[in-house]
Amino acid sequence: MLKLFKKNLEILPVLGAIIFLGLQVISDLSLPKLTSNLINYGVAKGDINYIIHIGLAMLGLSILSILASSGNVYFASTQAQKLGAKLRSQIFKHVINFSGNEVEKFGSSSLITRTTNDVLQLQNVVVMMLRMMLMAPLMLFGASFMAYFTEKRLTILFLIAIPILLVVVGVAMYYAVPLFQKLQKQIDKINLVFREGLTGVRVIRAFRQDEREQKRFDQANQDYTKTGIRVFSIVSLLFPFMTIILNATNIGIVWFGSHMIADKSMQVGNLVSFMTYASMILFSFMMLSMIFVFVPRAAAAAKRINEVLETQNSIIEPELTQTNQDANPELSFENVEFRYPGAEKEALERFSTSVKGGQTLALIGGTGSGKSTLINLIPRFYDVTNGSVKVDGQDIKAYQKAALHEKVAFVQQKAVLFKGTIRSNLAYGKADATDEEMWRALEIAQAKDFVMELEGKLDATVEQNGDNFSGGQKQRLAIARALIKEASIYVFDDSFSALDFKTDAKLRQALKDDEKLSKKVMVIVAQRISTVTNADKILVLDDGKVVGQGTHEELMAENEVYQTIVKSQLKEGEA
Known part of the structure; x- marks a missing residue:
């Protein structure tokens, strides 16, 4: 005292x-x-x-x-x-x-x-x-x-x-x-x-x-x-x-x-x-x-x-961040393992993979397979137990938190909006964003139409937790907030779950069509097969292990876990 x-x-x-x-x-x-x-x-x-x-x-x-x-x-x-x-x-x-x-x-x-x-x-x-x-x-x-x-x-x-x-x-x-x-x-x-x-x-x-x-x-x-x-x-x-x-x-x-x-x-x-x-x-x-x-x-x-x-943060930051500002967007995992404190077994077992700018990495698997745990390692919400995660060719432990978070745009599984306006929420992604940039982000996130109908438009009120919007609207606004940010890696943690199939497809197509975003690394966690089929690389997780990785066609040909997930969601002919 x-x-x-x-x-x-x-x-x-x-x-x-x-x-x-x-x-x-x-x-x-x-x-x-x-x-x-x-x-x-x-x-x-x-x-x-x-x-x-x-x-x-x-x-x-x-x-x-x-x-x-x-x-x-x-x-x-x-x-x-x-x-x-x-x-x-x-x-x-x-x-x-x-x-x-x-x-x-x-x-x-x-x-x-x-x-x-x-x-x-x-x-x-x-x-x-x-x-x-x-x-x-x-x-x-x-x-x-x-x-x-x-x-x-x-x-x-x-x-x-x-x-x-x-x-x-x-x-x-x-x-x-x-x-x-x-x-x-x-x-x-x-x-x-x-x-x-x-x-x-x-x-x-x-x-x-x-x-x-x-x-x-x-x-x-x-x-x-x-x-x-x-x-x-x-x-x-x-x-x-x-x-x-x-x-x-x-x-x-x-x-x-x-x-x-x-x-x-x-x-x-x-x-x-x-x-x-x-x-x-x-x-x-x-x-x-x-x-x-x-x-x-x-x-x-x-x-x-x-x-x-007096509690020291378990994540220790370096004094300075030394990075190559001109480095191309890239994300890689090298022999990554992770275990929660006090847990009896590892939540993620040793695995490696990498994706470069312009590519999409998709994660799919059953509940509790480790998908969200894996992507929480990218912005360093947790530190890996063993191995390393690299962003733009450099270990994330070499970044200060602020510098790392500048490179990663993250959309959580649960859409979180803050009390204020649509404009103030989008400004979380980019404080000096112009109206044109905001509308562009909303358009890609398939949120422009319903925002245009609101009284006040960008200045429309957002209640606490976004309670005056539906689940799908909140999710699209959260996605727009991430897209307006100029990052190297865009992470979507099951962020399309509240969207219907048509809106989901239009959003993913808009991401590919945008000149800037199409050059970035996209990481998508999804439960629906339709969301991941066009990804450049799909990781199939099961009980903390990567049991398969490749394209949709490759996994359909040789991975039983992926085939089971596909068959559970699609009719026989569609599968």
């Missing part, structure tokens, strides 16, 4: 908060002494001028205390908000560069919790630190010092009250701290279940699992609620116990003080002043108890944030 504070808090505003807090404490500690003098030398002697003089001094100190408190709150709150903004930015920047391994390690729900709730815990503790955490010890020692010089004999009561307070706080923290740590993990669980429920709502309804998912969420919610009730019940017990101790101490002060006043060994004003200081001392302990409650929770949150920020 201190590491995050040291790195992200600004020194001058923090010093400003401390200075204002010091002024507030000095003002507050001075008021009881003035009250004592007011009673002893003003009220007791009926000196009106003295009363007015001390009253004005007290008013001035009160105004100073209010101004100092406002200054302290301003600097404390602004630093807390800035800390939250910096940490959220750092986490997002760090996470956005994670490879698939790191994202899967934490889980998206946990990363969301760490970016929101955990950061909020640190923001709260910063405000508390610059307010109560500093005020409590200053007020404690200052009030103790002033109380001692006001009436030494009564301070013995603190030697009884303070140890009891320490025991109460210690017992509460012993039980509360582990529960606070458990609470943060249960927030992760709620986010996970809720997020899965939202993203999978159609599946849940289709299989009539609404009640099951409701019970699943209720269970996570109840676990969190029970833990929250337990921990905050423990914390809430601190206040009545402290109130009892505070009142008992005040009773003791009044009891012994009244006897001292009776035998004229202490003045009334001193008793009032001492009681005020006693309240300050015990109130400081109450503030410290609050610190002991929230700091452990913030420490747990800081630990979780540090886990993310």
Whole structure:
């Protein structure tokens, strides 16, 4: 936690908060002494001028205390908000560069919790630190010092009250701290279940699992609620116990003080002043108890944030990218193997192949055969276990990520659109794209016709996840976004699945007819035979192995797996 504070808090505003807090404490500690003098030398002697003089001094100190408190709150709150903004930015920047391994390690729900709730815990503790955490010890020692010089004999009561307070706080923290740590993990669980429920709502309804998912969420919610009730019940017990101790101490002060006043060994004003200081001392302990409650929770949150920020990306980038800018487009796999972390067997076994600019490489195979895994290696979402992947004749490990991603345009299996407009989504592929380039990309992707019919055309609204478009429309817009990018390799991960056969054929023909795109490397993952029949090279995958490669005619002649796939999709005569 201190590491995050040291790195992200600004020194001058923090010093400003401390200075204002010091002024507030000095003002507050001075008021009881003035009250004592007011009673002893003003009220007791009926000196009106003295009363007015001390009253004005007290008013001035009160105004100073209010101004100092406002200054302290301003600097404390602004630093807390800035800390939250910096940490959220750092986490997002760090996470956005994670490879698939790191994202899967934490889980998206946990990363969301760490970016929101955990950061909020640190923001709260910063405000508390610059307010109560500093005020409590200053007020404690200052009030103790002033109380001692006001009436030494009564301070013995603190030697009884303070140890009891320490025991109460210690017992509460012993039980509360582990529960606070458990609470943060249960927030992760709620986010996970809720997020899965939202993203999978159609599946849940289709299989009539609404009640099951409701019970699943209720269970996570109840676990969190029970833990929250337990921990905050423990914390809430601190206040009545402290109130009892505070009142008992005040009773003791009044009891012994009244006897001292009776035998004229202490003045009334001193008793009032001492009681005020006693309240300050015990109130400081109450503030410290609050610190002991929230700091452990913030420490747990800081630990979780540090886990993310200190996680090193498993994909190591070179300092510089040295490439031949004039190199012809080319993609090759050399003895490539890949295994997911913790997996018992390899997802891809040793294989090699290569394609050059102007050629199309198609991947086909059953579900789980390794098609998507294979193409995820091209933009280096994962690193190969053995072997190498080369883009434009150079190992992708020699590229910085930004340079590699400039060379690869990628269309995922699930079409992802961002809230905004069609224009802003296409600009992801090329920020400075002209309207002409956008329309050309839409035309190739067979999306121009329906975009022309929209109100606003290129400036038509795209809702979150593209929910105002059909599956086929979203897929075509995602393809257009990739096509507008000037890359060497265009990868389509089963991106034609939502298209009808006619649109599929027209799109592939448009890719061949375009002067620029026809010179690039095309990698197509498909389930439909019709999508891959015209590819220059087809890889047939089965259980992570390449069991055949060649043209459609070659595979039809000699590859049983490919023949089985063809026969399962086409009639006997067509096959």
